[in-house]
Amino acid sequence: MARFKKKKEEGQQRINTSSLPDIIFMLLFFFMVTTVMREVTLIVKVSPPEAVAVQKLEKKSLVSYIYVGVPLKKQKYGTESRIQLNDSFANVDDIQDFIIQEREERDESERKFLTTSIKADENTRMGVITDIKQELRKIGAFKINYSSRKVTEKDVM
Amino acid sequence: MASRSTPEINAGSMADIAFLLLIFFLVTTTMDIDTGITRKLPPPVEDDTDIDIKQRNVFKVLVNSADRLLVEDKPGDIRTLKSQAKEFITNPTNSEDLPEKRLETIDYLGEVEISKGVISLKNDRGTSYEMYIAVQDELTKVFQELRNELSVQHFGVKYDNLVNEDKRNAIQDAIPMAISEAEPENVGDN
Numbered sequence: 001m002a003r004f005k006k007k008k009e010e011g012q013q014r015i016n017t018s019s020l021p022d023i024i025f026m027l028l029f030f031f032m033v034t035t036v037m038r039e040v041t042l043i044v045k046v047s048p049p050e051a052v053a054v055q056k057l058e059k060k061s062l063v064s065y066i067y068v069g070v071p072l073k074k075q076k077y078g079t080e081s082r083i084q085l086n087d088s089f090a091n092v093d094d095i096q097d098f099i100i101q102e103r104e105e106r107d108e109s110e111r112k113f114l115t116t117s118i119k120a121d122e123n124t125r126m127g128v129i130t131d132i133k134q135e136l137r138k139i140g141a142f143k144i145n146y147s148s149r150k151v152t153e154k155d156v157m
Numbered sequence: 158m159a160s161r162s163t164p165e166i167n168a169g170s171m172a173d174i175a176f177l178l179l180i181f182f183l184v185t186t187t188m189d190i191d192t193g194i195t196r197k198l199p200p201p202v203e204d205d206t207d208i209d210i211k212q213r214n215v216f217k218v219l220v221n222s223a224d225r226l227l228v229e230d231k232p233g234d235i236r237t238l239k240s241q242a243k244e245f246i247t248n249p250t251n252s253e254d255l256p257e258k259r260l261e262t263i264d265y266l267g268e269v270e271i272s273k274g275v276i277s278l279k280n281d282r283g284t285s286y287e288m289y290i291a292v293q294d295e296l297t298k299v300f301q302e303l304r305n306e307l308s309v310q311h312f313g314v315k316y317d318n319l320v321n322e323d324k325r326n327a328i329q330d331a332i333p334m335a336i337s338e339a340e341p342e343n344v345g346d347n
Contacts, residue, residue: 017172018168020172021168021171021172021175024172024175024176024179025175027179028175028178028179028182031179031182031183031186032182034186035182035185035186048193049286049287049290049291050290051193051194051290051291051293051294051297052294052298053194053294053297053298053301054192054193054194054294055192055193055194055195056191056192057191057192057193057195060191063191068286115195117191117193120286121286122285122286122287122290123285123286123287124285124286125282125283125284125285125286126280126281126282126283126284126285126286126289127282127283129286129289130280130282133198136198137198137199137200137201138201140200141198142197142198142199142200143195143197143198144195144196144197144198145191145193145194145195145196146193146194146196146290146293147191147192147193148192148193148194148290148294149192150192
């Protein structure tokens with residue numbers, strides 16, 4: 001019986017917490033690595049439309065984005081839908097140059113997989129989109145993706 | 158002096174600092190996966206040669222600037238568009254007005270009937286993007302459903318879950334995504 005008593009005397013064992021910071025650091029590094037900071041600051045308001053039959057856009061490095069929407073600073077730039085390429089407003093004529101530039105940034109072998117993602121606001125008129133599509137056709141960027149939020153069938157009904 | 162050891166830095170708050178950083182990155186991380194409707198644009202046409210397609214093989218969808226639909230020359234509804242388009246593509250009763258089919262042998266599938274139907278989509282410059290995507294979505298659903306059905310029938314799994322590239326291509330060949338967009342025209346007010 002004495003042996004049992006001895007154990008009781010030791011009291012509750014404390015969990016060693018000295019490795020807690022290491023665990024937290026590990027988590028921290030995981031999130032630091034996976035975090036993708038937004039590369040461009042949006043200057044147009046983009047709220048993509050909803051769709052059910054969407055596909056995932058794979059290989060983000062092979063995607064170039066075209067943003068279309070109403071400028072965030074309405075007083076300064078008006079309420080007309082504008083195109084944003086990289087960090088500035090652009091016209092339809094600039095799209096060809098933009099695609100050429102995007103192509104040059106990629107490897108020769110990867111160029112044919114380049115996808116253009118059109119991120120347009122749901123209230124945009126199709127006129128702008130059609131113009132963009134015509135420009136893309138001229139330059140030969142045939143793979144496009146209409147960015148849209150995935151919803152399930154139930155949400156729509 | 159010897160008795161005084163170098164004071165240790167208290168590392169107890171290390172965890173707190175790490176937590177703070179962790180929470181910062183947790184909040185800023187956006188794990189959103191870009192999703193969207195993928196399409197392939199047709200190459201630009203050099204000459205204005207009209208390709209003759211039989212009337213029965215074309216399913217016309219028009220969207221006007223007020224976001225109203227005209228399906229096969231009749232006012233349409235977005236809710237019934239999918240079933241209409243599906244009936245058109247499959248032509249279950251082999252009707253004279255609905256598209257023809259051609260028999261073709263495809264690897265993995267054997268002899269399959271391929272619909273010659275093409276969905277022609279035309280929109281106005283004033284159509285809203287939201288409506289356009291909604292229509293595209295409905296039409297995509299048609300092909301997705303048909304592909305799923307065929308895939309389940311032959312391979313027992315849905316098309317999206319097919320891993321084998323050859324099998325995927327076979328399904329794609331059997332049910333081509335036949336959505337054609339008309340050349341833009343300037344009609345009506347913007």
